[in-house]
Amino acid sequence: MWDLNKSSERVAKQWEDLKTEEITVERLKREMDLSNLSATDVRIVHGAHLYLDVTNIRHLVESAVLRREDFKPLHRYVHVLRIELRRIVQQVFDGDKIQVQGPKFHGLLYKPYDDDEVLAWNAVLIGIAFTETVRASLPEVFSEYPSMTPTVGIALGDTIVANLGARGNRELISIGSAANHAAKILGSPNAITVTPDLWSALSEKHRELFAEDGDNYKLDWSLVGPGTIREEGFDWSAEDSAKRMQESVDALPLSEIESHGAQSRIDLEELGPKHFKTCMAGTIFVDIDGYTALIDSKMDDLDELKKAVKLLQLFRHELHCVTTDFDGLTIQHQGDRLQAIVHLPADDDDRIREKLAKLCISCNSSVEQVLNEKYVVFDKYHVAIGASYGKTVVVRSGTRGDLDAGCFGDPVLSAEALQMLCKGGEIRISKDVFASIGDEAVRGFFKFDSGDDCYKAVGLTWSKVDDAEARKHLTAKAGVGFNMLTRQIDNREKPNVVPVKNTRNWCL
């Protein structure tokens, strides 16, 4: 159960700790890279952000998650692809992997420094390598997935990069509009889409390889091919890529991959390429609305940027703690967004769904009743929350020391879609999650949105729920309703009827 005092004390303590914590914010220079970022190091990085997604993997996931054995080949497919994409970015192009979000890969290229023209073109070459890896190399290794369709988005700009990883793990996050734009322009199958910023940085010759596509630009595949990469002096070919991925497949036989249910709380540390979990779970995405714009606006003022980073840490810490209070499991911090699941108590669908709904309200309550009440550094920031429930696969893939936790399944996609529909302060939940809410006072705040086929609540906090519950008793007919339900101070769960005269208030 969410408790205002508990949340307030927790945030106050974290804020005190953050005040004394020395955060270093520096612009990334030639002699630096992102390999040894400590938890207090933040870098401003000018670079090209690349997102790759496989558009039709969702259909495979939806059918495969229903049976654990079916998911094993898909798990291996995603794992091998991830390793190869990371290798392409890091070893071929001297860039870095930021994060893998389920089937999505986020890379960052920041070299050469101070030469946007080359940087932008190299980013396009990475996009070509990504696309060819999925289109040409993977079907040779995974004959069961012959026609997967990649999509790539690339954007250029300044972002901040930080490492959230604990215990020596790398867990990079990147925040800034360039990272957001790259993710937002994903979509068209087999397309490499770039933002106007990146297109403008290209040489005139390379700009002509693109065609206008709305506000963005799309690569014309008739003018380039996989050979372009080698022609530009980079050591990559689709054949080499297929060979390396075959080695990765051979190193991970399906017989060695284990899948288990989750009767107790999932320990992400126990998961890896050879071990994933399948469970019924609720997924929640909590996104801080407007935070990216804040970071963009403070990019030239390091002191202000430090404050903004501390504010993010405060939000992130509190949202993580609230999730833990509900037996939830934080899967990833994706920039200024939190992804978490609730999967306990196992085999009790209704209770998990109800906990998920309460977690949504609790996250919003911590933000609105605590963070936005007492810790307004720049402005009030609201969160957009989406949640859904269903069969979910929890994985951690990658290489030792650089494993990314992720989830697959319809509820993950659905929760993400619901979150993206939300404005700040809104909560959207799927119909089955709403149906499991037992508390009438809570249900009353959700309205069905027929257009998006979900239930939506605006500005819902536990304070409003408490007040709605009290209102029910306070509106009892004056002079007749003597009872006002309240709870014992020392026994919160047990309702106690206190006889109280409910008068009809009057004033001159």
Place this chain on the structure above:
Amino acid sequence: MATTTVPAKIPGRQWTASPEEVEREIARLSAIEFFSLEEHHLDDGNFITIGRLSHNRPHCGIESLRVRLEYPDDFPQSEPVVFDHDKAFVPSADGHQFSDGSLCLRFPARDEFSKDIRALCREVLGAAWNWMVKRNIYERDKSKGWPGEAEAHGYALPYRQLLLEELIAENHPFLNIWAEWATRTGSPARLQGPCLCLSGRSLGQCHKRIAELVDAAIYHSIREGLAHGRR
């Protein structure tokens, strides 16, 4: 079980003249579970207590209000007046609080409190507790208005409302017609005249309560400029 004989009504200041009765009132206040008595004073026959009302919101913790009860001379014929002792709220009509900081707990013409000395402090503090809960909800979201039943502001409209409720309860056509006519035209009740319910008794002996409400509604309507008529 030993029984204590407590007079239900103690006129004037007599109740504070009895130290035992004051002690009993302090004991009654101390026994109220949602009120913690902090101090009490008896000075020149005036009895004042100060204490804290508390409400535990399930998720949001305890909200409380320090109140001061000023006992009237004619307690328990009249109830103690409850004040927002620390001036936690800004007095306002929509917030049901008088400019002196006292809480608008009820419309005086409605007999919502008993005149039983054994129960009155609990009833008044209960109403004050409800007022505190309502006021806090109101402060958090004024767009929804006062959370609970409330009288219209002023005297005229509440008197008219009360008259209407009593007429509905009475459900006597002649009486209803007369009361409506009297309030509309501003004609005061003739207590010596026959009662409109055709009981054969005078109005003053029969439906005196209705007659008083008619007169009060007329009087306050004229005072507040809500009606034209004679008085």
